[in-house]
Amino acid sequence: MNEFRPLAEGRRPRIAVLDDYMGVAHRLADWSKLTNRADVTFISEALPGGDATVARxxxxxxxxxxxxxxxxPAELLRQLPELRAIAATGRLNRTLDYKAAHDLGIAVMTTSGSGNGIYATVELAWGLIISLMRHIPEESMAxxxxxxxxxxxxxLYGRTLGLIGLGKLGTRMVQIARAFGMEVLAWSPNLTPxxxxxxxxxxxxxxxxxRQSxxxxxxxxxxxxxxGIIGSDDLALLHPNAILINTARGPLVDNEALLAALRDGKLRAAGIDVYxxxxxxxxxxxxxxxxxxLTPHLGYSVQETFSAFYRETVENLEGWLDGNPPRLAQI
Incomplete structure (x- = not known):
C-alpha cells in the first residue's frame, strides 16, 4: 500500500501522546494548534503490553x-485499524517497524533532533561518574x-577512562575527560586506531x-x-575498584553478570541509566x-530535548491533519 489511510469522516480525530511519564508534554509545546481540531490525550503511565496495550x-x-x-512492532500495528499516523521523536526509532507501518498506510513522521540537549546523555554520564567517585549520594544522605x-x-585526575563506543557522544566524553586530566582508551567493534x-x-x-580502565x-x-557485548568474562577483567557506567542501552550489558559482579564485590560500583x-x-x-x-533513563530527558521534540511533533501532526504530513520517515 502506497497511500496513507484517510481520516475517518464524521468524528474528530483522536491523538494519544504516549510515554509522558513526568506529565510535562502539555506545557512544552503549543498543543492548542491541535486541540482546536482533534481530541488529544496525554498518557503518563507505561503501556501494559499485550492485549491491554491493543485495547488502550x-x-x-x-x-x-x-x-x-x-x-x-508489526504485530501491534496490525491490531490498530484506526491508526493513521505515528509522530515519532528523533530521527530513528529502533523499536518501530517502519515497513509494517508503511504497508498499513500509516504515516510515520520524525523530528530533526534533540535541540540543545544533544549532549545531555554525556552530562548525565559524568554526573554518575563524579557521584560514584566522590560518594556524593551516600554523603548527602549521611x-x-x-x-x-x-x-x-x-x-579523577590521572585516572583512566575506557570508552566502549566512540561516536558523537563518545567523542564528547573524551573532551571532558581530558579537561579532568584523565587518560582515555577507546574500543568498539568497528573502531580503528x-x-x-x-x-x-x-x-x-x-x-x-x-584491564586498564x-x-x-x-x-x-x-x-x-x-x-550483551559486556558479559561475565568481560566484567571479570575489570579490577575490583573499577566503575561501570551505562547510559546507552541496558541490553549492552548482561544483567545477571552485572548483578553477580556487584554482589560479589568484583566491581566497586555501577552507574546505570538504562535497563x-x-x-x-x-x-x-x-x-x-x-x-x-540508578537513574530512570534520564540521559536525554531534559527540557531542551523535550521542547524540541514536542514542538516538531505538534508541527508534524498539524501538517498531517492538513493532509500533508511533513518529515516523513524514509524506509
Whole structure:
C-alpha cells in the first residue's frame, strides 16, 4: 500500500501522546494548534503490553512516541485499524517497524533532533561518574542523618577512562575527560586506531581497555552485534575498584553478570541509566544493591530535548491533519 489511510469522516480525530511519564508534554509545546481540531490525550503511565496495550490504543487515529519507550512492532500495528499516523521523536526509532507501518498506510513522521540537549546523555554520564567517585549520594544522605565525612572518595585526575563506543557522544566524553586530566582508551567493534587518535583517545583492544580502565563507560548503539557485548568474562577483567557506567542501552550489558559482579564485590560500583525492561520493575534486584547508582533513563530527558521534540511533533501532526504530513520517515 502506497497511500496513507484517510481520516475517518464524521468524528474528530483522536491523538494519544504516549510515554509522558513526568506529565510535562502539555506545557512544552503549543498543543492548542491541535486541540482546536482533534481530541488529544496525554498518557503518563507505561503501556501494559499485550492485549491491554491493543485495547488502550485501538481508539486513536494518531499516536506520539517519545523515543523508544513504547515499542511498535508489526504485530501491534496490525491490531490498530484506526491508526493513521505515528509522530515519532528523533530521527530513528529502533523499536518501530517502519515497513509494517508503511504497508498499513500509516504515516510515520520524525523530528530533526534533540535541540540543545544533544549532549545531555554525556552530562548525565559524568554526573554518575563524579557521584560514584566522590560518594556524593551516600554523603548527602549521611548529612541528612546528622553525620559528617563518612567516606573517602577518589579524584579523577590521572585516572583512566575506557570508552566502549566512540561516536558523537563518545567523542564528547573524551573532551571532558581530558579537561579532568584523565587518560582515555577507546574500543568498539568497528573502531580503528586512526579514528581513536582523531577523537583524542588511544585505541586499545577490548580486553586491554577493561584491564586498564578505572572507569568504563558505554556509548554504543544496540544491535545484533552489540547486545550483551559486556558479559561475565568481560566484567571479570575489570579490577575490583573499577566503575561501570551505562547510559546507552541496558541490553549492552548482561544483567545477571552485572548483578553477580556487584554482589560479589568484583566491581566497586555501577552507574546505570538504562535497563533491559523500562520502566524498571519495582522489585528488580538491581534496585536493592547499595553499590548501584540508578537513574530512570534520564540521559536525554531534559527540557531542551523535550521542547524540541514536542514542538516538531505538534508541527508534524498539524501538517498531517492538513493532509500533508511533513518529515516523513524514509524506509
Amino acid at each position: 490504543l485501538r481508539p486513536y487515529d494518531a499516536i506520539c512516541l517519545l523515543r523508544e519507550r513504547s515499542p511498535m 548529612m541528612r542523618n546528622g553525620a559528617w565525612q563518612t567516606r573517602l572518595g577518589n579524584a 586512526e579514528r581513536a587518535t582523531a577523537a583524542g583517545a588511544v585505541y586499545a583492544t577490548k580486553e586491554d581497555l577493561l 578505572d572507569i568504563v563507560s558505554l556509548h554504543l548503539v544496540l544491535g545484533p552485534t552489540t547486545r 533491559d525492561a523500562e520502566p524498571l520493575p519495582a522489585d528488580a534486584p538491581l534496585r536493592a544493591l547499595p553499590n548501584a547508582l
